[in-house]
Amino acid sequence: MPTTPSQSRTGRFVAAVGVYAPLLRLERAAAGKALKFSGLGGRPSGRRAVAGWDEDALTLAVEAARGLPRPQAVIFASTSAPFIERSQATLLVDALALDPAVRTGDVAGSRRCAVSALRDALLGNGDTLIAAGEKRPATAGSSQHLSDGDGGAAAFVSDRGAAELLGYASLSHDLVDIYASRERPQSYAYEERFVRDTAIGKVIAPTIRAACAAAGVAPSEIARAAVHEPLAGCWREISRLTGVTAPNVAADLAQAVGDLGAAHALFAFAVACAGAREGDLVLLAGFGSGCDAMVFRLTGEMPGAREAAAQLSKGVAFDDYMRFLSLTGAVQLDWGVRSELEQKAQATVLERYGRDMIGFVGGRDAEGNIQFPKSRVPVRPDAAAPEQFEDVRLADCTARIVSVTADRLNFTPDPPFWFGLVQFDNGARVMMEFTDGDGRGFSVGDAVRPLLRIKSRDARRGFRTYFWKAAPADRPSIER
Amino acid sequence: MATGIKDKVAVIGMGCTSFGEHWNKGPEDLMVDAFVEAIADAGIEKSQIEAAWMGNALDDINVGNSALPLAHALRLRGIPVSRVENMCATGSEALRAASYAVAAGAVDIALAVGVEKLKDTGYGGLPLRTKGLANDLWMPYGSAPGSFAQLAGAYAARHGIDKSDLKRAMAHVSWKSHQNAALNPKAHLRKAVDVETILKAPMIADPLGLFDCCGVSDGAACAIVTTPDIAKGLGIANPVTVKAIQLCASHGWELQYGEWDGSYVANTRQAAKRAYAEAGVEAPRRDLSVTEVHDCFSITELVTMEDLNLSDEGRAPFDILDGRFDRAGAQPCQIDGGLKCFGHPVGASGLRMAYEVYTQLLGRAGDRQRGTVDLGLVHNLGGAPFNSIAAVSILGRLH
Known part of the structure; x- marks a missing residue:
């Protein structure tokens, strides 16, 4: 049975939320059509968010967390973190240009890890950021390849805020519905009927019931639910067994962008908060090797929730299954001799410049001119000698395109290679790669915003570096 | 002094x-x-x-x-x-x-x-190299055509010229070089190509098509x-003498300081100004008999005409289409076919351009000889428009 600590108010809150869904959304039906010959894929519906080649669990988490307040502790959560030995939480601190004195930690182990970390932050003290990102590898033809999605979600925990934790319950249960391992990084799934019956009856429903009891609320009082389903279509049975009759935002989310793994429940919670009113009870439940369920009462509008819901109506749908296979790494195309370029990054160089790069930190010289990167002698034409620079972060600054091209000669895993000169409104000017140009491209004068992306991927040594790329300031609308 | x-x-x-x-x-x-x-x-x-x-x-x-x-x-x-x-x-x-x-x-x-x-490099174009240096952490790995293609959009924006009109002027630049190279036994690409073929060629880096790019030789x-x-x-x-050799290198102004609009090559303007002064050239359009410029891409030659003050600002596309820089035009440019068709073995190109001017000065250019040539200019550009090294040399006979 799940643990059921008895408390109805905790004085700990989720104070803000943030989410990030990649621009591209695969029409699952197109994948089903491409796979028709094989009998695989079924008759899938909805869309799946597909990260660009230059996105990973870290960049997705960073984008989700960018709008949140500055924390005292940072937890990064993912089952698809790019590094095993190199803390993503530490990189996240640098990417957000946070005080390096913050406490950091990385959690993994199951897709429940972000919800577990949120629970612990709520039971602990201090302002804590939980940032989850997921870009899970899957084999072509597997149901996970289409049902999964890529994305990020974040929550900020504090002693005051918009959603107070009323009660929770946790259950540890090694139900092997899916697994991934060092030997097999792609998810391996067991029989769905077994998973559905066992997960619902032995894991999820009892934990939700226990959480409601701990919170001192009746399940029927829950206004909005964000319950991570092990498989699509479980909510009706969970609802029947628990008495929670509210709609499950997490189920709709899986249909719109896919199962986001560690980010899923947090993302769904953010969207659930957008649709809730003050006083509403919101249920959050994470699943995977057990279950964590929490009941919150909304005490006001949740910062970031409205923007989270709006993200679902922005994006670009595509139906190119081959491109999807390539973007998700399910096929390895031979990109020719140009892809053989040496991309080794040097640790010494990263130590000197890495933090300014991942944090997009330029400098203001003695006369007030802002430049990137910093230099001993400023670029200002009348500068004659070395000057002291004051750090200026460019990541959140608005900018416009001075010059641009779609380079079809240069290697990129998702042609064309857009790049050009970007003029920031604060005076800084940077030659940048562009990203997320699908459906519109880039032109001189366009407004752009920086997004954290993978700069280089050293496949030979399994290393990657990060930098910021210029994306269109707005995203096109996508039909729901 | x-x-x-x-x-x-x-x-x-x-x-x-x-x-x-x-x-x-x-x-x-x-x-x-x-x-x-x-x-x-x-x-x-x-x-x-x-x-x-x-x-x-x-x-x-x-x-x-x-x-x-x-x-x-x-x-x-x-x-x-x-x-x-x-x-x-x-x-x-x-x-x-x-x-x-x-x-x-x-x-x-x-x-x-x-x-x-x-x-011997195994590439169709120039190979890309990175060495794990600080710039690799942020600078895009753009190709050469990608770097120069950006001149086009910025030029069109600055001068309000329609992109299709600009593309046609660029096509004329390449058409001219192919015409000229057909007469040059040492040129790499000696086949004349019509304008429509140039316009319809596969895109390399928008708006540069295949024929907007020089040969890799x-x-x-x-x-x-x-x-x-x-x-x-x-x-x-009366030997051929060096009248001027000037060079100007970027110091980061274009890349990092918010003044340059991306539509011209600032270092070419600087180097040309100093070279004209060194050589005593007061009116380049009158005094220069021939020019060999760094036409790595058609758009480069186009903006270079203005950077060298051989066209007025915003007028190069029209001067090009009027034939002013054709072999028989008032100000012939790339009589030997240029980088575009003579070819571009990087380290050799500056001397190849000087070779053509020298040949013209001595009246040895055979079918492509431009009458009596008194003064010729060599423009040799390294890097990219936003981070360049421009060399402008002037050669002439000693009188």
Whole structure:
């Protein structure tokens, strides 16, 4: 049975939320059509968010967390973190240009890890950021390849805020519905009927019931639910067994962008908060090797929730299954001799410049001119000698395109290679790669915003570096 | 007070290989071929050369590091031999170094060689290299066409010109080079191509299509320089002399300081201004008989016409379409086919351009000779518009 600590108010809150869904959304039906010959894929519906080649669990988490307040502790959560030995939480601190004195930690182990970390932050003290990102590898033809999605979600925990934790319950249960391992990084799934019956009856429903009891609320009082389903279509049975009759935002989310793994429940919670009113009870439940369920009462509008819901109506749908296979790494195309370029990054160089790069930190010289990167002698034409620079972060600054091209000669895993000169409104000017140009491209004068992306991927040594790329300031609308 | 280099250095011999895909020649063969032509032209002995400079841009992938490849290839015994490199402006750097040595009185006769063996790299274009340096952490790995293509959009935005009109002017630039190269036995691409074919070619980097891009070639070119007095002693009454060699390098202004609009090459303007002053050229459109400019891409030649003050601001597309820079036009440019069709072995190109101007000055250009030529200009551009090294040289006869 799940643990059921008895408390109805905790004085700990989720104070803000943030989410990030990649621009591209695969029409699952197109994948089903491409796979028709094989009998695989079924008759899938909805869309799946597909990260660009230059996105990973870290960049997705960073984008989700960018709008949140500055924390005292940072937890990064993912089952698809790019590094095993190199803390993503530490990189996240640098990417957000946070005080390096913050406490950091990385959690993994199951897709429940972000919800577990949120629970612990709520039971602990201090302002804590939980940032989850997921870009899970899957084999072509597997149901996970289409049902999964890529994305990020974040929550900020504090002693005051918009959603107070009323009660929770946790259950540890090694139900092997899916697994991934060092030997097999792609998810391996067991029989769905077994998973559905066992997960619902032995894991999820009892934990939700226990959480409601701990919170001192009746399940029927829950206004909005964000319950991570092990498989699509479980909510009706969970609802029947628990008495929670509210709609499950997490189920709709899986249909719109896919199962986001560690980010899923947090993302769904953010969207659930957008649709809730003050006083509403919101249920959050994470699943995977057990279950964590929490009941919150909304005490006001949740910062970031409205923007989270709006993200679902922005994006670009595509139906190119081959491109999807390539973007998700399910096929390895031979990109020719140009892809053989040496991309080794040097640790010494990263130590000197890495933090300014991942944090997009330029400098203001003695006369007030802002430049990137910093230099001993400023670029200002009348500068004659070395000057002291004051750090200026460019990541959140608005900018416009001075010059641009779609380079079809240069290697990129998702042609064309857009790049050009970007003029920031604060005076800084940077030659940048562009990203997320699908459906519109880039032109001189366009407004752009920086997004954290993978700069280089050293496949030979399994290393990657990060930098910021210029994306269109707005995203096109996508039909729901 | 500096007096400049005008008429202090005479060019007494030049050589240039054909440019192209020399599958059967290595860099040694190319350097030797160019040198054999040059020394025969100069009428001197190899032992009279007192110093040499080798220009080679992509050292680690074709010819090799240092100046030793040149010293070995030509068996230059007991003299200083140095390698210079300034990206695509490397050939001009070699000529500048040799000329300065003579002008300074350090040596009587000096040699400048430019060479590149690109077709051993396995690439259709220039290979990309990164070395784990700080810039690799943020600078885009753009290709050469990608870097220069950005001139087009910025130029169109600045001058309010329709992109399709600009594209047609760019196509005329390439059409002209193909026409000219058809007459040049040493050119890489000698086939005339019609404008429609150019316009419809596959896109390389928007808006540059295949025919907007120069050839990637193997080749070498060289020059032997001395003082005008020694030249006269060798029986050359009015030798070709260096009127100006100026160079200007970016210091980050275009990339990092918010003034440049991306539509022109600031260093070309700087270098040209100084070169005109050094050579005493007051009206370039009147005084320059021929020009060889760095047409790595059609849009580069287009903006260079304005940067060199051969067209008014915003008028280059119209001057180009009017035929002003055609072989028979008022201000012929790239009579030899240019980088576009003569080819672009990076380190050799600056000297190849000087070779054509030298050939025209001496009236040796055969079918493509532009009558009597008094003064010619060489514009050699390294890097990219946003981070460039521009070299402008002027050659003429000593009167």
